[in-house]
Amino acid sequence: MTNNYRTEKDSMGSKEIPSDVYYGIQTLRATENFPISGIKPLATYVDACVLIKKATAIANGELGCIDPQISQVIVQAADEILGGKLRDQFVVDVYQAGAGTSHHMNVNEVLANRALEILGDEKGNYQRVSPNDHVNYGQSTNDVIPTAIRVGALLALDKILYPALDSAIAATTTKAEEFQDIVKSGRTHMQDAVPVRLGEGFKAWAQILKDHKQRITNAATDLYQLGLGGSATGTGLNTHPQYRDRAAELLGEFINKPLQPAPHLMAAMQSMSPFVNVSGSLRNLVQDLIKISHDLRLMDSGPQTGFKEIQLPAVQPGSSIMPGKYNPVMAEMTSMVCFQVIGYDTAIAFAAQAGQLELNVMMPLIAYDLIHSIEILGNTIDSLSKRCLAGITARRDRCLSYAESSLALVTALNTHIGYLKAADVAKKSLETGKSIRAIVLEENLMDEQQLAQVLDLEKMSNLS
Incomplete structure (x- = not known):
């Protein structure tokens, strides 16, 4: 390892990673494999993943599945990220490996490396805090x-x-x-x-x-x-019998929702x-x-x-x-x-x-x-x-002008002079430019007082 890089190893081999980053080798491989859109994970999605890791770390610590000290430092690292730190360390393109393994491991690696730092250890020393064996205990991308x-x-x-x-x-x-x-x-x-x-x-x-x-x-x-x-695959392999209930309970408390195992x-x-x-x-x-x-x-x-x-x-x-x-x-x-x-x-x-x-x-x-x-x-x-x-x-004024000039006012005449006569009034109004009121009075279809009541815009537009 040089001052600027550390060496990490996975099942495919070794790679040099910049010493200052908190993600690890699997995240690096993903950034190399998926230079697709430049769109990084949404902050809300990162929050959701980190909240899950916090809940599972607490549950696995309580149930004796991981060392209580390791549980505590994972939770501390999660809280720091939820508080706004290390947000630039989530770098995998949204178009990535199926199921989301690349982003998932990005989260696991950042939490593990920050937990190592809290313990006074070097990033990449996954014997002490592992992205897979500790942060991801009892979990799967799936x-x-x-x-x-x-x-x-x-x-x-x-x-x-x-x-x-x-x-x-x-x-x-x-x-x-x-x-x-x-x-x-x-x-x-x-x-x-x-x-x-x-x-x-x-x-x-x-x-x-x-x-x-x-x-x-x-x-x-x-x-x-x-x-x-x-x-x-849904079988619960490598999980404690009480884990699913406790993790759902904790996660529900974090977001104030009645979450429960399906x-x-x-x-x-x-x-x-x-x-x-x-x-x-x-x-x-x-x-x-x-x-x-x-x-x-x-x-x-x-x-x-x-x-x-x-x-x-x-x-x-x-x-x-x-x-x-x-x-x-x-x-x-x-x-x-x-x-x-x-x-x-x-x-x-x-x-x-x-x-x-x-x-x-x-x-x-x-x-x-x-x-x-x-x-x-x-x-x-x-x-x-x-x-x-x-x-x-x-x-x-504009609203009232349109309402008063609308040919549809003849609709109110239907029950008084009939649909066909009302339609004829509308046609003559359109042809001559005369108002509906004037044509009705000219043809003695209704008297002025009755017509005023029927064509009362306030009454016509009142929601019954």
Whole structure:
């Protein structure tokens, strides 16, 4: 060993590794094998893996499977990483060896080498603290990685997506109350429809988001059952009989969730259906979120040649050539992120069905795509709420003008003069440019007082 390098050995031979890094030989091999995207593991996913290692070290120490001192230093190293240290040591590309062995060993090696340092020993002296024999005691990539996906997704949901949804629900609810007395033209098939309240539209969006949050929450309960303790194939080989329960209990305490061993560990390791279910609930959400973002853009279109019923906040100049132009950039960004989430969901579905026999080797893709979907979607909704929804103003006069000129007002005449006569009134209004009110009075279809009551926009747009 030179001052700048240390030599490590694995089952394939020896390699020199920079002395200052905390990862080891298997991580180095992975970086050489997979220079694919330059995308490193998500911080949330690293947290999930390290939390698992902390829980398993405590459990194995309590059960006498590893020396209590070794257990303690592994836990100390894990806590340091969870506190923000050594985050640059997780270096394996997200597109890597099947099942996630490369990333898993990266975690094991960093923890082992930091534990050795805490003990006053040299990095790479794996006789004393081994990535495999101590940090990974009773574990396998095959039960750790699906557990890490569960934990990572739960962490991302709680920290990012749920708060963002709550913020969006609050913002749309506030606007619903603010705009409740504003009447606007409804539109169906992109054509005029009967009047509605602008506030009710925002109230509908709030309800849609509430419903989606509940669907996602329900889907996330599938993540509570862990295959941890199944070891390589779900049989629990090389594990203590009490290990699976204690590890799940500790991990549940760390993230404040009712985690428990799955009723059949082999099933929990083989099936990716919980991840497909959660991803599907995200896809369901973004399909409505795309519509909301498109609606915002339509309602703000203009300023002179579009609807311009609302004004979205101007957050940046909109053109490199047209002065004074402002674009609905937050809504545009929202749609693009939603398209990406749909793409991730499709990739997750393909990966989930690609397992064979006792293992699904496509888990690294599922891990990245699912957790990343949750995080970018949460960040997007949060930004949309703060920089768009909360600052929307209404063009009251514009809304009323469209509502009063809408041919769909004839719908209110149906029960008084009949559908066919009402249709004839609409046709004549369009041909002559005269108002519906004027044509009805000219043809003596209704008297003025009765017509005023029937064409009362406030009454027509009041949600019954």
